[in-house]
Amino acid sequence: MKALRIDHVGIVVKNIEEAAATYARNFGLQVDPARGGDLPALGIRNAFMPIGDSALEFIQPLTDQGPVAQFAKERGEGQYLLSIEVDDVAAAVEHLRSLGYRVGDPANGVAFVSPRSSHGVNLQLIQRKNG
Amino acid sequence: MSGIGATHIDHIVISSNNAAVVAETFQRNLGLEIKRTMTRPGTGAQLAFAKLQEVVLEFAGPPQPDPSAEVKARLWGLVLTVTDIAAAVERLRTLGYDVGEPKPAVQPGALIATVKSGTCGVPFALIQYNAIPTATPGVSA
Numbered sequence A: 001m002k003a004l005r006i007d008h009v010g011i012v013v014k015n016i017e018e019a020a021a022t023y024a025r026n027f028g029l030q031v032d033p034a035r036g037g038d039l040p041a042l043g044i045r046n047a048f049m050p051i052g053d054s055a056l057e058f059i060q061p062l063t064d065q066g067p068v069a070q071f072a073k074e075r076g077e078g079q080y081l082l083s084i085e086v087d088d089v090a091a092a093v094e095h096l097r098s099l100g101y102r103v104g105d106p107a108n109g110v111a112f113v114s115p116r117s118s119h120g121v122n123l124q125l126i127q128r129k130n131g
Numbered sequence B: 001m002s003g004i005g006a007t008h009i010d011h012i013v014i015s016s017n018n019a020a021v022v023a024e025t026f027q028r029n030l031g032l033e034i035k036r037t038m039t040r041p042g043t044g045a046q047l048a049f050a051k052l053q054e055v056v057l058e059f060a061g062p063p064q065p066d067p068s069a070e071v072k073a074r075l076w077g078l079v080l081t082v083t084d085i086a087a088a089v090e091r092l093r094t095l096g097y098d099v100g101e102p103k104p105a106v107q108p109g110a111l112i113a114t115v116k117s118g119t120c121g122v123p124f125a126l127i128q129y130n131a132i133p134t135a136t137p138g139v140s141a
Helices: A017-029 A067-077 A089-098 B019-030 B087-096
Strands: A003-012 A038-040 A042-050 A054-061 A078-084 A108-112 A123-124 B008-016 B034-039 B046-052 B057-062 B075-082 B111-115 B123-130
Touching: A003 A067, A003 A123, A003 B008, A003 B046, A003 B057, A017 A054, A017 A123, A054 A067, A054 A078, A054 A089, A067 A078, A078 A089, A078 B123, A089 A123, B008 B019, B019 B034, B019 B046, B019 B057, B087 B111, B087 B123
Parallel strands: A003 A054, A078 A123, B008 B057, B075 B123
Antiparallel strands: A003 A078, A038 A042, A042 A054, A108 A123, B008 B075, B034 B046, B046 B057, B111 B123
16 A cells, blocks of 8 residues: 555534634635535534645534544544545555454545554545546 | 635644654554654654655654553644744734744754644644755855
């Protein structure tokens, strides 16, 4: 597998509109209207603000269940997830599993890695182009 | 122009109780190449750096890790690149935010300033490269 670039950094916030407005005012970033929205299956709302070749993803929990809600409950706001673009997500998953780590099955080019493979850091692998 | 003209993420800090072990894990699992390791002057913090295109991953840990302790890491801070750090600091202070004075960064010729509020809980800093003139070999003043 080959890690290509940082796709985005996920930041858990209490209120996504307020966070986006803060980052727009303070740092000159703009929300990408083509990405984000409510994801009821994950219990979150998200929005992306591109910066350079990456993006910041703001994530607001919509329920009190799930890992995002748990993070918000325990730590409030802060960096939550690192998304890394890889050349071949299926191969990346296979590689990590061969090392003994737990990785979810890829769906729509995205796979979530058990934090145990990175000492507690939430990692997402994403394949942007067809291999 | 609104905001401070941040151009890209310069680096992402992954803090842990053992920087070398975490960096080695990321190298093995994700194929990252650790380009540099160093001890931070003054604090003795152990640092390791990998780069993915324009973004640096900085693995930071204490000077003397406990080898018997379970290694735990977390995403910590973000550093954004700006083209004019003095103007950026001034603007954020005008908005009422607590921003530190720009000071020389570890990177030669760069200035860095910490942003202590207005970041939604993310430890934050701004960096400007080529902010301090550096000596050019073979060129006399």
